[in-house]
Amino acid sequence: MKQIVLAIVCSFSFIGMSQSTDLTSQLYDTYENYKETSIGKRRIKRADIQPLIDKYSSNEKFKVTTVGKSIGGKDLSLISIGSGKTNVFLWSQMHGDEPTATQAIFDILNFFNSVDFKVEKEAILANLTVHFLPMLNPDGAELFQRRNLLGIDINRDALLLQSPESKTLKRVRDSLDADFGFNLHDQSTYYNAERTEKPATISYLAPAYNYEKDINETRGNAMKIIVFMNDILQKYAPGQVGRYNDDFEPRAFGDNIQKWGTSTILIESGGYPEDIEKQEIRKLNYTSILSAIYTIAKKSYETISIEEYEKIPENDRKLFDLKITNANYNLMGNSYTIDLGINQIEVDYPEHDSFWYSSRILDQGDLSTYYGYETLDASAYTIKQANVYPKTLNSLAEVKALNFKDLLQQGYGFVRMTTIPNNEINSPFPVHLIGPKYKIPELKLEPGINPTFLLEKDGKFEYAVINGFLVDLKTESIKVPNGMIYK
């Protein structure tokens, strides 16, 4: 008897899930039809989304409301669609340098504006009213920084409500008395799923609403939606999902919005191999959030077991961009074996619309509990200083004409110039540029230095590391986005 009951419960839940899963793969496969191509990189600003908001303002299917202004006077816009009783509220980019979900929101709006998926859309719009507040921190986005112009983290202002952006978020939440809330962020690309080399491409949290971390119906429903979305992610990015620690943070919006009665789902977009501008992650946001919206409309999430939530691996922060293991390193006449953890760190150009790299050794020693997006077993190699090319060059054109692979194979990682043009911030070449009097320091590996050296085996340089990027000198390609300038 017990077995029969179980079978009924399971098959019921299976029907609910499989309907949405079919939709999910269709959403994933047809994504390019809805992608908002005018915003295709991470450094987007309020002015970039204004034409899109204007488009929906003049479209009777949508209701667009200016619900507030940032400290810097930029509009905060709410875009709503649907006529259902259940209110779903999504807000993105309260941290200005976390734009992935803002892009996905405009993809989702394109989906709603299209004539496709008629049946599914009717089901959504009859049962739900969906509200989007993209780019809650437009002043931060302008500078590609986390904090707002007051210099505070909006996500620690849910109680004091000092920032107009915070006031707006609370006022909108309260006026909608939203049933479901999607709190949309980006996280560091160095997060991984605990004890695995897989990046946490997406991490989830159903925030706690008290120190006891109780699970009431509001929080339980958020957990169910997360279990549903995790299943989708496992299909397209297996193993690449993490779960945030659920310690109660009384100042944070997610925790408070859960407390105020909105089932709150925190989504953090992390890293994905070779997806610098996070466009694959954006697509995964689009697919999983839209599927979740459909599941809320159909109420098919209700049968999902919240026990599955706890089975999602926890987030950890154990990734480097480049991990070099077991390299031989000579120091003061002795030889040592050392691992190196290297991160390729972005520095914005003054307009905050693009970036260059100034990489660093983050850690060294036994890094066997860490992982890398790229790893090299250097046990057969010895780390050697990169030297200065003996000829001094007069122009960037002369530098450009060099054969960089030959240079690196001869052990040269620095090129001296008579004068370095004033407007150059970094070297556009896979070598560093140095001024006429600059003396390169003797290589001493330590955290904080720019990772530049050669890896020698049997008297030959087989690899170079220039500004934290690995070059395999046995192949033709050199993928170093930029070097440094030392005047």
Ligand SMILES: [Zn+2]
């Ligand atoms: Zn954030």
